[in-house]
Amino acid sequence: xxxxxxxxxxxVKRTGEKVFLECVxxxxxxxxxxxxxxxxxxxxxxxxxxxxxxxxxxxIPEGYSVxxxxxxxxxxxxxxxxxxxxxxxxxxxxxxxxxxxxxxxFGSGTRLTVx
Amino acid sequence: GQQVMQIxxxxxxxxxxxxxxxxxxxxxxxxxxxxxxRPGGHPVFLIxxxxxxxxxxxxxxxxxxxxxxxxxxxxxTATQTTDVGTYFCANFGNEKLTFGTxxxxxxxx
Numbered sequence: 084x085x086x087x088x089x090x091x092x093x094x095v096k097r098t099g100e101k102v103f104l105e106c107v108x109x110x111x112x113x114x115x116x117x118x119x120x121x122x123x124x125x126x127x128x129x130x131x132x133x134x135x136x137x138x139x140x141x142x143i144p145e146g147y148s149v150x151x152x153x154x155x156x157x158x159x160x161x162x163x164x165x166x167x168x169x170x171x172x173x174x175x176x177x178x179x180x181x182x183x184x185x186x187x188x189f190g191s192g193t194r195l196t197v198x
Numbered sequence: 199g200q201q202v203m204q205i206x207x208x209x210x211x212x213x214x215x216x217x218x219x220x221x222x223x224x225x226x227x228x229x230x231x232x233x234x235x236r237p238g239g240h241p242v243f244l245i246x247x248x249x250x251x252x253x254x255x256x257x258x259x260x261x262x263x264x265x266x267x268x269x270x271x272x273x274x275t276a277t278q279t280t281d282v283g284t285y286f287c288a289n290f291g292n293e294k295l296t297f298g299t300x301x302x303x304x305x306x307x
Contacts, residue, residue, distance in 0.1 A: 116294070116295075118297075123207065123299060124299060125204070125286060125297045125298055125299040125300050126241070126286065126297040127297075128294055128295075128296070131293075131294055133293070139293075141294065142296075173240060173241070182290050182295070183229055183231075183246050183248065183290060184246070185243065186231050186233070186243025186244075186246065187241075187243065187295060188243070189240040189241050189242070190240060191239070191240050192240050
Protein backbone atom coordinates (compact mmCIF):
# COMPACT_ATOMS: atom_id res chain seq x y z
CA UNK A 84 0.00 0.00 0.00
CA UNK A 85 1.18 3.47 -0.86
CA UNK A 86 1.68 5.56 2.16
CA UNK A 87 1.62 9.31 2.25
CA UNK A 88 2.70 10.60 5.63
CA UNK A 89 2.20 14.12 6.90
CA UNK A 90 4.42 15.00 9.82
CA UNK A 91 1.80 16.66 12.05
CA UNK A 92 -1.88 15.96 12.54
CA UNK A 93 -2.54 19.19 14.40
CA UNK A 94 -0.53 22.39 14.48
CA VAL A 95 -1.07 25.74 16.18
CA LYS A 96 1.06 28.66 15.07
CA ARG A 97 1.15 32.38 15.69
CA THR A 98 0.48 35.04 13.08
CA GLY A 99 3.68 35.97 11.27
CA GLU A 100 5.47 32.70 12.00
CA LYS A 101 7.12 30.72 9.21
CA VAL A 102 5.45 27.33 9.04
CA PHE A 103 6.70 24.12 7.44
CA LEU A 104 4.34 21.29 6.59
CA GLU A 105 6.11 18.09 5.62
CA CYS A 106 4.90 15.26 3.43
CA VAL A 107 6.66 12.01 2.60
CA UNK A 108 5.54 9.20 0.30
CA UNK A 109 7.11 5.77 0.17
CA UNK A 110 6.14 4.40 -3.25
CA UNK A 111 8.42 6.29 -5.59
CA UNK A 112 5.61 8.45 -6.99
CA UNK A 113 6.76 11.19 -9.33
CA UNK A 114 3.89 13.57 -8.67
CA UNK A 115 3.06 15.31 -5.42
CA UNK A 116 0.43 17.87 -4.52
CA UNK A 117 -0.66 20.19 -1.73
CA UNK A 118 -4.34 21.02 -1.26
CA UNK A 119 -6.19 22.92 1.39
CA UNK A 120 -9.69 21.93 2.42
CA UNK A 121 -12.25 24.40 3.75
CA UNK A 122 -15.97 23.85 4.46
CA UNK A 123 -18.08 24.62 1.42
CA UNK A 124 -15.04 25.13 -0.81
CA UNK A 125 -13.88 21.57 -1.29
CA UNK A 126 -10.21 20.89 -2.00
CA UNK A 127 -8.21 23.65 -3.62
CA UNK A 128 -4.80 23.08 -5.17
CA UNK A 129 -1.98 25.18 -3.77
CA UNK A 130 1.14 23.81 -5.48
CA UNK A 131 2.25 20.64 -7.21
CA UNK A 132 5.43 19.02 -8.40
CA UNK A 133 6.26 16.47 -11.08
CA UNK A 134 9.89 16.00 -10.31
CA UNK A 135 12.64 16.85 -7.89
CA UNK A 136 13.33 20.57 -7.71
CA UNK A 137 10.35 21.23 -9.94
CA UNK A 138 7.20 23.08 -8.84
CA UNK A 139 4.07 24.49 -10.39
CA UNK A 140 1.53 26.92 -8.97
CA UNK A 141 -1.94 25.63 -8.38
CA UNK A 142 -5.10 27.67 -8.04
CA ILE A 143 -4.31 29.44 -4.76
CA PRO A 144 -0.50 29.76 -4.37
CA GLU A 145 -0.45 33.21 -2.74
CA GLY A 146 1.20 33.18 0.67
CA TYR A 147 2.72 29.74 0.13
CA SER A 148 5.88 28.24 -1.32
CA VAL A 149 7.09 24.66 -1.69
CA UNK A 150 10.27 22.67 -1.72
CA UNK A 151 11.07 19.33 -3.29
CA UNK A 152 14.70 18.43 -2.72
CA UNK A 153 14.09 14.68 -2.79
CA UNK A 154 11.60 12.64 -4.77
CA UNK A 155 9.80 11.31 -1.73
CA UNK A 156 9.45 14.59 0.16
CA UNK A 157 7.34 17.64 -0.65
CA UNK A 158 7.23 20.51 1.82
CA UNK A 159 4.71 23.32 2.00
CA UNK A 160 5.93 26.58 3.48
CA UNK A 161 3.83 29.41 4.83
CA UNK A 162 6.26 32.32 4.70
CA UNK A 163 4.36 34.43 7.22
CA UNK A 164 1.31 32.67 8.61
CA UNK A 165 -1.97 34.56 8.69
CA UNK A 166 -5.30 33.69 10.27
CA UNK A 167 -6.90 33.13 6.85
CA UNK A 168 -4.49 30.24 6.38
CA UNK A 169 -6.19 28.32 9.17
CA UNK A 170 -7.31 25.20 7.34
CA UNK A 171 -6.88 21.47 6.77
CA UNK A 172 -3.88 20.83 4.53
CA UNK A 173 -3.78 17.64 2.51
CA UNK A 174 -0.79 16.22 0.69
CA UNK A 175 -1.29 13.77 -2.17
CA UNK A 176 0.83 11.79 -4.58
CA UNK A 177 0.29 9.91 -7.80
CA UNK A 178 2.18 7.69 -10.19
CA UNK A 179 3.04 9.28 -13.52
CA UNK A 180 0.54 8.23 -16.17
CA UNK A 181 -1.61 6.28 -13.70
CA UNK A 182 -3.93 8.94 -12.31
CA UNK A 183 -6.92 7.72 -14.29
CA UNK A 184 -6.42 4.21 -13.00
CA UNK A 185 -5.46 4.74 -9.38
CA UNK A 186 -6.30 8.35 -8.64
CA UNK A 187 -4.42 10.30 -6.01
CA UNK A 188 -3.30 8.88 -2.67
CA PHE A 189 -3.79 11.34 0.15
CA GLY A 190 -2.09 11.77 3.50
CA SER A 191 -4.12 12.05 6.69
CA GLY A 192 -3.96 15.81 6.68
CA THR A 193 -2.60 18.54 8.94
CA ARG A 194 -5.11 20.77 10.67
CA LEU A 195 -3.37 24.10 11.02
CA THR A 196 -4.69 26.84 13.27
CA VAL A 197 -3.10 30.28 13.09
CA UNK A 198 -3.79 32.46 16.11
CA GLY B 199 -8.95 20.27 -14.58
CA GLN B 200 -12.28 21.82 -15.39
CA GLN B 201 -14.45 23.50 -12.79
CA VAL B 202 -17.18 21.19 -11.53
CA MET B 203 -20.19 22.16 -9.43
CA GLN B 204 -21.46 19.58 -6.99
CA ILE B 205 -24.90 19.39 -5.37
CA UNK B 206 -26.27 19.13 -2.80
CA UNK B 207 -23.77 20.43 -0.27
CA UNK B 208 -25.41 18.43 2.52
CA UNK B 209 -27.76 15.45 2.58
CA UNK B 210 -29.34 13.79 5.59
CA UNK B 211 -31.05 10.47 4.98
CA UNK B 212 -32.64 7.76 7.06
CA UNK B 213 -30.67 4.57 7.11
CA UNK B 214 -31.96 2.40 4.28
CA UNK B 215 -32.93 5.31 2.04
CA UNK B 216 -31.17 6.02 -1.22
CA UNK B 217 -28.75 8.91 -1.78
CA UNK B 218 -27.55 10.70 -4.89
CA UNK B 219 -24.97 13.42 -5.46
CA UNK B 220 -24.48 15.24 -8.74
CA UNK B 221 -21.58 16.93 -10.49
CA UNK B 222 -22.12 19.37 -13.31
CA UNK B 223 -19.82 21.20 -15.68
CA UNK B 224 -20.47 23.88 -18.27
CA UNK B 225 -17.86 22.28 -20.53
CA UNK B 226 -17.20 18.75 -21.72
CA UNK B 227 -15.14 16.70 -19.31
CA UNK B 228 -12.60 14.13 -20.45
CA UNK B 229 -13.02 12.15 -17.23
CA UNK B 230 -14.56 12.15 -13.77
CA UNK B 231 -13.17 10.62 -10.61
CA UNK B 232 -15.03 10.04 -7.34
CA UNK B 233 -13.55 10.10 -3.86
CA UNK B 234 -14.94 9.39 -0.40
CA UNK B 235 -13.74 11.10 2.75
CA ARG B 236 -14.87 9.60 6.05
CA PRO B 237 -15.32 12.00 8.98
CA GLY B 238 -11.86 12.88 10.29
CA GLY B 239 -10.26 11.05 7.41
CA HIS B 240 -8.75 11.83 4.05
CA PRO B 241 -10.15 11.43 0.53
CA VAL B 242 -9.91 7.93 -0.87
CA PHE B 243 -10.17 7.18 -4.59
CA LEU B 244 -13.28 5.21 -5.51
CA ILE B 245 -13.51 5.10 -9.29
CA UNK B 246 -12.97 6.93 -12.55
CA UNK B 247 -15.24 7.30 -15.60
CA UNK B 248 -14.07 8.30 -19.07
CA UNK B 249 -16.66 7.18 -21.62
CA UNK B 250 -19.86 8.95 -22.59
CA UNK B 251 -22.84 7.32 -20.84
CA UNK B 252 -20.57 5.05 -18.81
CA UNK B 253 -22.09 3.32 -15.78
CA UNK B 254 -20.01 1.52 -13.18
CA UNK B 255 -21.12 -0.26 -10.02
CA UNK B 256 -19.40 -1.04 -6.77
CA UNK B 257 -21.80 -3.03 -4.59
CA UNK B 258 -24.51 -0.50 -3.58
CA UNK B 259 -22.76 2.41 -5.34
CA UNK B 260 -23.60 3.30 -8.95
CA UNK B 261 -21.51 5.86 -10.83
CA UNK B 262 -22.70 7.42 -14.05
CA UNK B 263 -21.11 9.71 -16.63
CA UNK B 264 -23.56 11.71 -18.72
CA UNK B 265 -24.01 11.21 -22.44
CA UNK B 266 -22.69 14.70 -23.14
CA UNK B 267 -19.86 14.20 -20.59
CA UNK B 268 -20.91 17.35 -18.76
CA UNK B 269 -22.33 15.71 -15.66
CA UNK B 270 -21.89 12.73 -13.41
CA UNK B 271 -23.73 11.17 -10.51
CA UNK B 272 -23.07 8.84 -7.62
CA UNK B 273 -26.06 6.90 -6.32
CA UNK B 274 -26.05 4.81 -3.16
CA THR B 275 -28.85 2.30 -2.72
CA ALA B 276 -30.13 1.50 0.76
CA THR B 277 -27.64 3.59 2.71
CA GLN B 278 -25.84 2.18 5.72
CA THR B 279 -24.07 3.94 8.58
CA THR B 280 -20.75 3.08 6.96
CA ASP B 281 -21.66 5.35 4.04
CA VAL B 282 -21.32 8.53 6.11
CA GLY B 283 -18.77 10.98 4.85
CA THR B 284 -18.16 13.53 2.14
CA TYR B 285 -18.21 12.49 -1.49
CA PHE B 286 -16.18 14.45 -4.01
CA CYS B 287 -16.11 14.37 -7.76
CA ALA B 288 -12.96 15.53 -9.54
CA ASN B 289 -11.77 16.16 -13.06
CA PHE B 290 -8.24 15.39 -14.20
CA GLY B 291 -6.92 17.83 -16.77
CA ASN B 292 -3.85 20.00 -17.36
CA GLU B 293 -1.85 17.54 -15.26
CA LYS B 294 -3.92 18.10 -12.11
CA LEU B 295 -7.15 17.15 -10.37
CA THR B 296 -9.79 19.81 -9.80
CA PHE B 297 -12.31 18.84 -7.15
CA GLY B 298 -15.97 19.65 -6.73
CA THR B 299 -17.11 21.17 -3.46
CA UNK B 300 -18.32 17.83 -2.10
CA UNK B 301 -21.57 16.45 -0.70
CA UNK B 302 -21.61 15.63 2.99
CA UNK B 303 -23.81 12.63 3.73
CA UNK B 304 -25.24 12.09 7.19
CA UNK B 305 -27.16 8.93 8.04
CA UNK B 306 -29.96 8.99 10.61
CA UNK B 307 -30.09 5.54 12.25
